[in-house]
Amino acid sequence: NAGVTQTPKFRILKIGQSMTLQCTQDMNHNYMYWYRQDPGMGLKLIYYSVGAGITDKGEVPNGYNVSRSTTEDFPLRLELAAPSQTSVYFCASRSPDRASYEQYFGPGTRLTVT
Amino acid sequence: AQSVTQLDSQVPVFEEAPVELRCNYSSSVSVYLFWYVQYPNQGLQLLLKYLSGSTLVKGINGFEAEFNKSQTSFHLRKPSVHISDTAEYFCAVCGVKAAGNKLTFGGGTRVLVKP
DSSP: OOOEEEEOSEEEEOTTOOEEEEEEESSOOSEEEEEEEOTTSOEEEEEEEEETTEEEEOSOOTTEEEOOSSSSBOOEEEOSOOGGGOEEEEEEEEOSOTTTOOEEEOOOEEEEEO | OEEEEESOSEEEEETTSOEEEOEEEEESSOEEEEEEEEOTTSOEEEEEEEOSSOSEEEOGGGOEEEEETTTTEEEEEESSOOGGGOEEEEEEEEETTOGGGOOEEOOOEEEEEEO
């Protein structure tokens, strides 16, 4: 299994541009998450999904959108990029197994908005 | 809602010395507790978790943590560190009945192991 994969690894955007961060998992996990990581701030949840067709906001959803049309994919869309969205973005997934609760993380996308 | 405080942002430690990383949490409901490690330029991976049962939890790479409900703490320890333990460590909590089992993370503790 490849686990959780994210593309691209790095991206530089100009203010006002838009882009989609891709996330795919091959573990048949129902639950998927998007986090952003800022220095000294830990990870903040942007959006999450408990299954195909179901998404919900996390702690910091403003400026982002998501969709979940398949179990495997959970893309994150940035519209009208702003410097405040400069961050490292992590996608994660989790098995519905109630005994586990472990989230599996992708390698991250480092985004700079200038 | 939950919050997590990691009391030390950086911990320098010599190789083969013990290390303790402190984590305190606040929650109005019962929680599950986790420690994740992030090696440079990588994603996070689970070190250990407390769901129920014994309050002393053993994880990978020789780490262990103790859940103290009265002090709302979940401190991480390793008796003898290696250079390869240089990483950032995150404490996280999840409400037992939280929708989506969302994690709330602390700000992280950067461990630098010196030879």
